[in-house]
Amino acid sequence: MIRTTSLSCLALVLSFVSTLSGQDAAATKQADRTPPPVIAEIDAAMQTFVDQGTLSGAVTLVGHQGKIIHLGAVGLADIEKQKEMRPFTMFSIASMTKPIVATAVMILQDEGKLNVDDKVSNYIPAFKDVKLKDGSAPEREITIKDAITHTSGLAGDQVFQQSLEEAVNELAERPLAFQPGTKWQYSPGLNVAGRIIEIVSGQPLQEFLQERIFGPCQMTSTTFFPDQKQQRRIATLYGPSEDGKSLVAVGNRISDPADVTAPNPSGGLFATARDMFRFYQMVLNQGKLRKQRIVSADAVAQMTSPQTGDLETGFTPGNCWGLGWCIVRQPQGVTEMLSPGTFGHGGAFGTQGWVDPKTETIYVLMIQRTKMGNSDGSDVRKAFQQAASNAVQ
Structure with missing residues (x-):
């Protein structure tokens, strides 16, 4: 009788725990589905460049103290098809690939x-x-x-x-x-x-990155080799028309998403803004995400500290280089709103990511635009970063 009663109690406890676990899982799933907030001032800043014909569209993300506080999409991912830009749109991130490989x-x-x-x-x-x-x-x-x-x-x-x-x-x-x-x-x-x-x-690069970084960080849309379903989510790359009055679709000379034959560690990845946030948050967390260790805190410190001495580096003044990362040493111009020690990387098609450890802020700009001059110093980046910085102050 005692044994039967004990077993019955154990069953009730297990059932209760299972119910709670199921509720927690459901709550987590629901939280993932909840649309993140949109900061109107950031979307408005990006919409200005769409209205001017500088960009077809943009996805912007701001993370602050571990949470996404803004994820906005404006304009079009494809002008000809009138396909709207979405938060889950994928982009060719070009040289934003480099810190991941590092x-x-x-x-x-x-x-x-x-x-x-x-x-x-x-x-x-x-x-x-x-x-x-x-x-x-x-x-x-x-x-x-x-x-x-x-x-x-x-x-x-x-x-x-x-x-x-x-x-x-x-x-x-x-x-x-x-x-x-x-x-x-x-x-x-x-x-x-x-x-x-x-x-x-002993592994292909994509396999190693998937196993050691993308999988643990839940970067489900980051790859060198987008499948057909993912290809439909990739924003079209645009450049200026001959007269400079409109945008025309151009080929991706770094990595054609429909014909990738080998991984390009310098610039071949495709990703979403949210995936890049997860990667940056892991680095901001000293190499951990969701209690899972990806890389050591010592390695993060080495990567994100100056490694180039007094050498003149980068494409905008005031920067130095870590291991695969650009580091803001003296904020100025396009980086004036960032803290000293902020680290990140841009891409040839205008994309940019920054991690500001002092303010615990992550900035992600996703666009697809060629021939912007020095994209590292572009007005688009400055406008986004200023609007985002204003939002977290």
């Missing part, structure tokens, strides 16, 4: 499988014999750190058509533009880092 490098360093001070030739022997333009050998070999801080001397285009392995071996045949570590010059160094990730992990 984070993957740091995951492997955490595991003792490599060190950023290692010579690249330890993993890719072709780099043992790299030469300078005059045919002489450099004073020292290129390191992984050189590759991901753009101080390697590697020159030329970051875009390639062959496999990643073939592209990186071809890079080793190019003459270096300068002695490693002596200058900063934007380079295809992250392609080298991406290939090292494949060699060290």
Whole structure:
């Protein structure tokens, strides 16, 4: 009798716990479905550029103290089809790919499988014999750190058509533009880092990123290889017409979503604003998201602290470089509303992400526009960042 009663009580307790768990899961699911708030001033700032014909549309996101406080979409994802821009629209994020690949490098360093001070030739022997333009050998070999801080001397285009392995071996045949570590010059160094990730992990780059970053961070729409369903969600890339009075659709020279043959670690990812928020929040949390450790706090500190000394870096004044990240050292101009120590990266098609650790604010701008001059210093970025900064003050 006592045993029967005990079992009955246990069953009731388990049933109650199960009910609570189900309610918690349902509440979480419902919370995920709840539309995030929209800050009218941010949407209005972006709508101005749509009305002017500068942009077809934009998706903007602001995170503050761990929560999304704004996720807005204005304009069109496709002008010809009159397809509205949506919060879940996917974008070619171009060089916003770089910090993600750099984070993957740091995951492997955490595991003792490599060190950023290692010579690249330890993993890719072709780099043992790299030469300078005059045919002489450099004073020292290129390191992984050189590759991901753009101080390697590697020159030329970051875009390639062959496999990643073939592209990186071809890079080793190019003459270096300068002695490693002596200058900063934007380079295809992250392609080298991406290939090292494949060699060290024994996995294709997409598979490693999916397993170690995208999956744990629930970045469900981030990929080098968008499937047909995802391709329909990608915003069309636009450039100015010949007379400059309208926008015309143009091809994606970095990564054609319908014909991707190899991952481009320098700029090949497609993603949503919300996915990028999750990645940035993980880094802001010192390498953790939802109690899951992705990368060590020490690795995050190393990535997001200056690594380029007094070298002049970046495309706007006042910046320096970490490991794969641009860091705002002296806010000014387009970055004047950000705190010193803010880190992030932009993309060739106008996208931008910033993480301001002082104010715990995340900024994500998603647009698809070519030929904006220096997109890092564009009026679009400044207007978004100023409106977003005003909203959290």
